[in-house]
Amino acid sequence: MTYALPTPDAPLNIGTRGSPLALAQAHETRRRLMDAFDLPEAAFEIVVIHTTGDDRAMIDADRALKEIGNKGLFTKEIEEAMLDGRIDIAVHSMKDMPVEQPEGLLLECYLPREDTRDAFVSINYRSIADLPEGAVVGTSSLRRKAQLLNTRPDLDIVEFRGNVQTRLRKLEEGVAEATFLAMAGLNRLAIEGVPKTAIPTDVMLNAVAQGAIGIERRADDARAKDMLDAIHDAETGQRLAAERSFLGALDGSCETPIAALATLEGDTLTLRGEILRTDGSESEAGEISGQIADGKKLGRELAQQLLSRVDDDFFDWK
Numbered sequence: 427m428t429y430a431l432p433t434p435d436a437p438l439n440i441g442t443r444g445s446p447l448a449l450a451q452a453h454e455t456r457r458r459l460m461d462a463f464d465l466p467e468a469a470f471e472i473v474v475i476h477t478t479g480d481d482r483a484m485i486d487a488d489r490a491l492k493e494i495g496n497k498g499l500f501t502k503e504i505e506e507a508m509l510d511g512r513i514d515i516a517v518h519s520m521k522d523m524p525v526e527q528p529e530g531l532l533l534e535c536y537l538p539r540e541d542t543r544d545a546f547v548s549i550n551y552r553s554i555a556d557l558p559e560g561a562v563v564g565t566s567s568l569r570r571k572a573q574l575l576n577t578r579p580d581l582d583i584v585e586f587r588g589n590v591q592t593r594l595r596k597l598e599e600g601v602a603e604a605t606f607l608a609m610a611g612l613n614r615l616a617i618e619g620v621p622k623t624a625i626p627t628d629v630m631l632n633a634v635a636q637g638a639i640g641i642e643r644r645a646d647d648a649r650a651k652d653m654l655d656a657i658h659d660a661e662t663g664q665r666l667a668a669e670r671s672f673l674g675a676l677d678g679s680c681e682t683p684i685a686a687l688a689t690l691e692g693d694t695l696t697l698r699g700e701i702l703r704t705d706g707s708e709s710e711a712g713e714i715s716g717q718i719a720d721g722k723k724l725g726r727e728l729a730q731q732l733l734s735r736v737d738d739d740f741f742d743w744k
C-alpha cells in the first residue's frame with residue numbers, strides 16, 4: 427500500500443444527492459466501509475451535492491426532463507465534484523446512471539442488490555388488475571406508464587412526482603387511485619404505513635439496475651479502488667453487466683420505456699428484457715440465457731433480437 431487509509435483528520439469524502447433515499451444509500455456505503463476497514467464513522471464525511479436533476483424535479487418539469495433527456499441529469503455536478511477532488515467517491519442509484527462514465531471516472535463497485543420489483547401503492551386496491559375501468563393512476567416514469575397502458579389502455583395516467591410522503595398525501599386527497607415506487611427505495615427508507623404490494627416481475631418488469639447502489643471513483647485513485655473492491659458485490663456486478671449492456675445496445679436511459687432483469691443460477695445467467703412504445707401500444711419482450719461471464723454479450727444479443735422485431739420509430743415520443 428502506498429497510501430494511508432482515511433482518518434478523522436483526513437476523511438474520505440463521500441458525495442451524494444440530498445434526497446432521503448440518496449442519504450440512506452450514502453450511509454449504507456459508509457457503514458460497509460467502516461466495517462470492512464474497522465474505521466470510525468469520522469473517517470468518512472458525507473458531502474451533499476446539489477444537482478440539476480433535483481431542480482428539475484422540484485419545478486416539476488416533466489417537459490424539461492424530456493427535452494433535456496435524463497442522461498446524466500442527476501450525476502453531472504457530482505461527477506464534476508469528484509474530478510475536482512471535492513469528493514473522493516460518489517454513491518448512486520444505478521437505475522439513474524448512464525451506461526458510460528466520463529473520462530477519468532470508473533463505476534465498478536456495487537452493493538448487494540435490494541428487491542428489484544416495483545411496488546403498487548394504493549389505499550383502496552391491491553393490484554393493477556383490481557383497478558376499476560378508467561381509474562386514475564399517478565406516475566412520471568415513461569417505463570411504468572408504457573407498461574401500464576400496454577396491459578390496461580383504459581387507465582388515466584397523470585404525472586406524479588415528489589417524495590413518498592407527498593405521493594401518499596395525493597392518494598389520500600383522491601388525486602389518483604394508485605401510484606408506483608421502487609420496493610428498494612421503500613425498503614431502504616424503512617418507511618412505515620405505506621399501503622404497498624410488490625408487483626411480480628412478469629406483470630411489471632423492473633428498470634435496468636433497479637434496486638442497485640453503485641459507487642463511482644476517480645480512475646487513478648488506488649486507495650478508493652482498494653476500499654471499494656472490499657465492499658463490491660460480485661453477483662450484483664454480473665447481473666448489472668448484462669442489464670446495462672442491454673440498455674447500452676438500445677441507447678436508452680432511465681427515461682426510456684426499457685425494462686430488464688438478470689438472474690443467476692449456478693453458472694448460468696438469464697436475462698429478461700422488454701422494450702415498449704412510449705404510448706404502450708406495442709411491447710416486445712424476450713429472454714436469453716448463457717454463461718455468467720458472457721453477460722455483456724447476452725445483453726447485446728437480446729437487444730438485437732428485440733430491435734429486429736420493431737420499426738425504426740419505436741422509441742419516438744408521441
Ligand SMILES: NCc1[nH]cc(CCC(=O)O)c1CC(=O)O
Nearest residue numbers: 519521607608610611636637638
Ligand atoms: N428514478 C428515480 C429513482 N431512482 C432510484 C429509485 C429507487 C431505488 C432503486 O430503484 O434503486 C427511484 C425512485 C423510484 O423509482 O421509486
